[in-house]
Amino acid sequence: MCPMEEHEEEIAATLEHEPTGVEVAYFVICPRKLWFFSHQIQMEQESDAVLAGKVIHEQTYNRMKKERLIDEHIRVDFFDPSGILHEVKKSRSIEEAHELQLLYYLYVLKQKGISTKGEINYPTLRRTVTVELTPEKEEKLQKILVEISKIKKLSSPPFVEQFPYCRRCAYYELCWV
Ligand code: SF4
16 A cells, blocks of 8 residues: 555544544644543633633624534534635634634534635624635544544543643643643
8 A cells, every 4th residue: 555545544544533623623732632532531611711712702793603414513603605615703812723624614614515604703803814724634634633632542641741731721630830
């Protein structure tokens, strides 16, 4: 089997157990957080930042917003009348994670024969970031999906160095106290 075929098989196996959008975002933020979350150790409801995000989510774009389930694991915020996929976020502090999450949604849609673009909306900042699934980004995303699958299969959470934002993470006590 050539390396390309091996890589394609690995991606296919990964997508059989598709990650959620949150898991994809957590891969960028912290692999350890991804492991906790994917093992149903979920403490996010205790985080003020997450609660604030939910309030913004509920109060903005009400006329357009209609959460859509695009498969068993993927719930997107809304599609606008031109078919662009939107995700509403609170702040740009983890913009890389937001972008990867949206790229993943675009990727899943593409697997279903739907090609579109995405926009990340930051209503409190009055900013919009356009996201497109280019071939380069798709290749990078496929490699990340394989890595996510490997992390989820670990029998214990991966070790990471402490991040500056650990103190604001809901899992702080589990990791560092
Ligand atoms: S406290 Fe830090 S190391 Fe632990 S899960 Fe959160 S971000 Fe990761």
